[in-house]
Amino acid sequence: xxxxxxxxxxxxxxxxxxxxxxxxxxxxxxxxxxxxxxxxxxxxxxxxxxxxxxxxxxxxxxxxxxxxxxxxxxxxxxxxxxxxxxxxxxxxxxxxxxxxxxxxxxxxxxxxxxxxxxxxxxxxxxxxxxxxxxxxxxxxxxxxxxxxxxxxxxxxxxxxxxxxxxxxxxxxxxxxxxxxxxxxxxxxxxxxxxxxxxxxxxxxxxxxxxxxxxxxxxxxxxxxxxxxxxxxxxxxxxxxxxxxxxxxxxxxxxxxxxxxxxxxxxxxxxxxxxxxxxxxxxxxxxxxxxxxxxxxxxxxxxxxxxxxxxxxxxxxxxxxxxxxxxxxxxxxxxxxxxxxxxxxxxxxxxxxxxxxxxxxxxxxxxxxxxxxxxxxxxxxxxxxxxxxxxxxxxxxxxxxxxxxxxxxxxxxxxxxxxxxxxxxxxxxxxxxxxxxxxxxxxxxxxxxxxxxxxxxxxxxxxxxxxxxxxxxxxxxxxxxxxxxxxxxxxxxxxxxxxxxxxxxxxxxxxxxxxxxxxxxxxxxxxxxxxxxxxxxxxxxxxxxxxxxxxxxxxxxxxxxxxxxxxxxxxxxxxxxxxxxxxxxxxxxxxxxxxxxxxxxxxxxxxxxxxx
Amino acid sequence: xxxxxxxxxxxxxxxxxxxxxxxxxxxxxxxxxxxxxxxxxxxxxxxxxxxxxxxxxxxxxxxxxxxxxxxxxxxxxxxxxxxxxxxxxxxxxxxxxxxxxxxxxxxxxxxxxxxxxxxxxxxxxxxxxxxxxxxxxxxxxxxxxxxxxxxxxxxxxxxxxxxxxxxxx
Numbered sequence: 001x002x003x004x005x006x007x008x009x010x011x012x013x014x015x016x017x018x019x020x021x022x023x024x025x026x027x028x029x030x031x032x033x034x035x036x037x038x039x040x041x042x043x044x045x046x047x048x049x050x051x052x053x054x055x056x057x058x059x060x061x062x063x064x065x066x067x068x069x070x071x072x073x074x075x076x077x078x079x080x081x082x083x084x085x086x087x088x089x090x091x092x093x094x095x096x097x098x099x100x101x102x103x104x105x106x107x108x109x110x111x112x113x114x115x116x117x118x119x120x121x122x123x124x125x126x127x128x129x130x131x132x133x134x135x136x137x138x139x140x141x142x143x144x145x146x147x148x149x150x151x152x153x154x155x156x157x158x159x160x161x162x163x164x165x166x167x168x169x170x171x172x173x174x175x176x177x178x179x180x181x182x183x184x185x186x187x188x189x190x191x192x193x194x195x196x197x198x199x200x201x202x203x204x205x206x207x208x209x210x211x212x213x214x215x216x217x218x219x220x221x222x223x224x225x226x227x228x229x230x231x232x233x234x235x236x237x238x239x240x241x242x243x244x245x246x247x248x249x250x251x252x253x254x255x256x257x258x259x260x261x262x263x264x265x266x267x268x269x270x271x272x273x274x275x276x277x278x279x280x281x282x283x284x285x286x287x288x289x290x291x292x293x294x295x296x297x298x299x300x301x302x303x304x305x306x307x308x309x310x311x312x313x314x315x316x317x318x319x320x321x322x323x324x325x326x327x328x329x330x331x332x333x334x335x336x337x338x339x340x341x342x343x344x345x346x347x348x349x350x351x352x353x354x355x356x357x358x359x360x361x362x363x364x365x366x367x368x369x370x371x372x373x374x375x376x377x378x379x380x381x382x383x384x385x386x387x388x389x390x391x392x393x394x395x396x397x398x399x400x401x402x403x404x405x406x407x408x409x410x411x412x413x414x415x416x417x418x419x420x421x422x423x424x425x426x427x428x429x430x431x432x433x434x435x436x437x438x439x440x441x442x443x444x445x446x447x448x449x450x451x452x453x454x455x456x457x458x459x460x461x462x463x464x465x466x467x468x469x470x471x472x473x474x475x476x477x478x479x480x481x482x483x484x485x486x487x488x489x490x491x492x493x494x495x496x497x498x499x500x501x502x503x504x505x506x507x508x509x510x511x512x513x514x515x516x517x518x519x520x521x522x523x524x525x526x527x528x529x530x531x532x533x534x535x536x537x538x539x540x541x542x543x544x545x546x547x548x549x550x551x552x553x554x555x556x557x558x559x560x561x562x563x564x565x566x567x568x569x570x571x572x573x574x575x576x577x578x579x580x581x582x583x584x585x586x587x588x589x590x591x592x593x594x595x596x597x598x599x600x601x602x603x604x605x606x607x608x609x610x611x
Numbered sequence: 612x613x614x615x616x617x618x619x620x621x622x623x624x625x626x627x628x629x630x631x632x633x634x635x636x637x638x639x640x641x642x643x644x645x646x647x648x649x650x651x652x653x654x655x656x657x658x659x660x661x662x663x664x665x666x667x668x669x670x671x672x673x674x675x676x677x678x679x680x681x682x683x684x685x686x687x688x689x690x691x692x693x694x695x696x697x698x699x700x701x702x703x704x705x706x707x708x709x710x711x712x713x714x715x716x717x718x719x720x721x722x723x724x725x726x727x728x729x730x731x732x733x734x735x736x737x738x739x740x741x742x743x744x745x746x747x748x749x750x751x752x753x754x755x756x757x758x759x760x761x762x763x764x765x766x767x768x769x770x771x772x773x774x775x776x777x778x779x780x
Contacts, residue, residue: 176679182688192684193666193695200681602670602680 018084033075033086034062044088045097045126047104047213048162049076053172054211059162060100061126064088072096098130106137108214109157115215116403120540122213123160142185147196148220151204151376154197156188159216165189165208172529174504175323177202189216201326201601203503205319205527206373206397206536219373219537222394223404229365229393230273237365238353239274240345240424241265243281244371244435244532245398247553251539251546252402253412258549260557263417266425268405270418276353279420280368281427283345284434284443286575287316288566290592291338291440292448293583295522296487303489309333311498311513311520314440316340318378319527319536321596323503328510329598329605337593339391341434342368342375343384345424346391347591352579353424366392369401371435371535374527383594397537423571429558430566436551437501437531438474441524445478445497446565452480452487456565472505473498497522502529633671635660640675650676650686654693663694699734699741701779704758708747711755715768719755720744722769726776739779 027036047059057077067085144157170176246262301308315336350361379392433439449457480490512518533550643649673683734741753765
């Protein structure tokens with residue numbers, strides 16, 4: 001190897017000067033070689049490394065040569081040092097990576113053409129990049145099995161044991177359903193003692209699915225079910241789209257992360273021959289009226305006779321609901337009784353809308369496009385039924401919809417935008433921000449403050465912020481003054497609200513609640529870190545910057561709208577006038593509210609399984 | 612009636628014994644819970660107390676040590692020393708290290724399997740014996756070696772087995 005001298009100038013503090021492939025670069029001290037290389041667009045392949053989440057050195061794909069070191073090193077594990085000379089593309093490096101990849105492939109079912117991940121598989125991409133053109137090594141395959149739950153399909157025959165899912169479930173979400181079981185060739189990544197994830201405290205959040213580089217973890221597909229419904233002449237298929245999908249799906253078609261493609265999405269759904277294209281946003285506005293009113297009722301009861309259960313906690317995120325049922329089963333009374341928005345819309349479609357059409361609700365088939373895997377479990381909850389009809393018949397993730405759009409041969413990027421159908425496709429900006437952490441709280445406060453005081457709250461006052469040492473929790477306070485007469489009980493009342501996303505934050509917050517700390521009145525929790533924009537059903541992105549762009553995308557959509565407060569939505573007003581009468585009415589309770597199931601960490605509160 | 616009472620008493624004794632064992636495991640957890648890296652030590656002691664580590668015991672340990680059940684189970688399933696099924700009263704460990712192997716260790720295994728009617732890793736129906744293969748026990752000079760409980764039997768050959776087993780009840 002040709003000697004390179006990089007120590008020509010004195011290094012700045014906190015900066016390491018090194019040389020990669022003959023190029024002098026500056027890296028921050030504490031960075032790994034891989035990170036430094038990525039900053040300078042020097043490609044180093046990697047399979048198990050996931051920025052900010054998983055650093056394990058297990059896959060040995062990011063091996064590089066470092067001058068002075070006897071062996072190749074995993075660049076995701078070795079920190080940069082001043083004067084380091086690194087080579088990422090020598091024959092030795094390429095050969096080592098190639099052999100490692102070939103060995104991984106030798107224990108992998110080689111049925112790529114019939115695999116859902118084909119074309120979007122990190123292992124496949126890597127094999128292509130490394131120039132693998134034959135199966136040199138063939139041998140015994142390690143044991144594996146397939147588990148199918150309503151939300152997640154786990155196929156351990158395809159697992160390459162990178163353990164990203166172990167890190168995501170254990171450290172990012174703080175649950176730890178998955179871990180390495182057994183040893184050596186027979187190691188399986190899965191729950192304790194060969195149990196199924198369904199028997200564990202899995203919330204179905206799907207963060208493991210989003211992190212999986214291959215098809216070992218995937219959402220349980222509803223694609224065929226939905227095509228069948230579309231093709232069934234006896235069914236009218238009604239589709240609805242969650243807020244976060246419109247800033248996520250573009251990535252599946254190579255568009256910039258965070259770009260809102262609402263109009264193209266509506267057109268694509270029409271071209272796929274869905275009969276009605278509605279917006280879950282409509283139901284987000286509806287949720288605000290129901291949940292906001294519920295909060296005021298609870299606050300009234302608490303202030304007047306100490307009976308209202310506070311803090312009230314939001315119930316839009318089914319992953320969070322299941323988390324609470326497992327880990328804080330004694331707090332189900334704190335959850336808002338509101339169903340999540342898409343369940344509400346399902347219930348409204350099969351009652352109000354069916355009646356308007358003059359059709360039997362059983363002839364309607366409701367499909368929800370969600371950024372979420374937990375929603376697939378949610379629709380199968382026994383309580384999500386009204387008049388013998390499931391509120392929602394199928395959930396597709398953002399990724400599944402993208403696949404269907406491709407199957408339908410639609411050129412997504414070049415579609416002309418169109419609008420959602422009326423009346424259940426109309427929404428305000430408050431609904432768009434439901435897809436990002438803090439958004440439900442902000443949307444609720446826009447409406448609650450105005451209901452109580454008759455005055456508008458300046459919107460910029462509504463973003464909660466976090467304190468040092470409690471980065472997962474954001475807090476805000478709202479004081480109610482000069483209240484309207486019917487809300488005089490709130491005069492001078494300061495509502496303390498808290499917001500968190502991801503289960504590490506949720507745990508921290510619930511521990512505070514359990515100890516009676518914080519004095520919170522209203523809490524928003526979303527199961528996925530950052531909110532629905534980073535949901536387990538969103539396009540898989542190994543870049544965390546995409547997450548922030550998606551959140552910004554939703555805020556931009558909100559800002560661009562004329563109507564930004566849920567109670568100003570004319571279609572919602574009409575729904576109340578014509579059908580529900582008022583928030584928390586008898587009809588609302590029947591259709592839009594629900595109850596919860598204490599489960600316990602080991603499902604011990606559920607009683608013995610029936611099967 | 613008489614036998615029913617006896618049966619009930621026996622069940623009560625079992626339950627009391629079970630509680631005692633779990634209490635002892637709890638005491639172990641209390642000793643180690645705040646010291647990092649002690650999970651394996653706790654599992655060792657718990658197996659000594661309980662005889663083996665069924666999922667319910669793993670759950671008690673996971674709760675006590677603040678670990679997830681999947682992690683505890685991952686550790687238990689990694690080390691062959693830990694067992695999740697009841698151990699026999701007497702574990703017969705046959706060394707198949709190099710020295711013992713070349714001096715006929717494998718023939719001892721075959722004869723034991725024949726004599727007891729079980730395979731390696733299994734337990735006799737009466738719960739008396741189980742057969743376990745081990746790596747080098749560090750007694751190569753005495754090869755082939757068989758360890759039953761804490762006793763080392765040296766220079767064993769298949770014909771000695773019947774006599775050795777007779778010592779254990």
